[in-house]
Amino acid sequence: MLTRVHTGLDPVPGVWWKPAHKAEKVWVSIAFGWCIVLFAMMPLWHWKGGQNPSGVRTRVDPKAYYARTTKFAAQYKVGEDRGLPIVAPPPGAEVYLVGLTFQWYPILQLQQGKEYMLHMSSLDVNHGFAVFDPSGTFVAQAQMVPGYDTTLRLTFTKPGKYVVRCFEYCGIGHAAMVGAFRVVGA
Numbered sequence: 001m002l003t004r005v006h007t008g009l010d011p012v013p014g015v016w017w018k019p020a021h022k023a024e025k026v027w028v029s030i031a032f033g034w035c036i037v038l039f040a041m042m043p044l045w046h047w048k049g050g051q052n053p054s055g056v057r058t059r060v061d062p063k064a065y066y067a068r069t070t071k072f073a074a075q076y077k078v079g080e081d082r083g084l085p086i087v088a089p090p091p092g093a094e095v096y097l098v099g100l101t102f103q104w105y106p107i108l109q110l111q112q113g114k115e116y117m118l119h120m121s122s123l124d125v126n127h128g129f130a131v132f133d134p135s136g137t138f139v140a141q142a143q144m145v146p147g148y149d150t151t152l153r154l155t156f157t158k159p160g161k162y163v164v165r166c167f168e169y170c171g172i173g174h175a176a177m178v179g180a181f182r183v184v185g186a
């Protein structure tokens with residue numbers, strides 16, 4: 001007959017464990033060391049790597065952001081393409097882009113090799129911002145969330161037409177939501 005039941009709430013009597021084997025200590029040390037290497041790589045890639053800079057994100061009122069963008073467009077407007085203003089801000093300027101169903105406003109005309117602070121937001125629903133260089137190579141992306149201003153520090157290295165596409169399904173006109181940056185040579 002079973003007289004004593006071990007429930008797991010009581011510790012097992014006696015010494016039942018064995019000290020860690022030398023090999024186990026070595027493997028744990030290697031794994032820990034590798035974790036530290038990967039951890040150090042995060043700031044290192046951010047600092048030395050050639051990828052997208054991590055964006056700055058702040059809260060905005062979507063209507064106020066849209067008003068700011070139209071004001072910016074009026075200030076630096078140099079032309080028009082199918083009803084959309086072509087806007088050429090000076091290098092180093094704060095640049096505004098808004099995604100709305102189903103277009104990107106305005107068309108930005110930027111200078112090659114100059115750095116711009118590109119603010120982006122959405123007026124209505126979530127959009128995805130993806131930009132392709134003149135050879136069609138994907139170069140940068142960001143999420144357009146209404147109520148948030150996502151800012152990327154960008155330098156366009158090739159002259160020509162960069163195409164902006166929406167990559168977040170946003171409604172019936174999603175596939176037609178195409179915009180452009182005109183990058184003029186230095």
Ligand code: CUA
Pocket residue numbers: 099101102126127128166167168169170171174175177
């Ligand atoms: Cu905007 Cu899809």
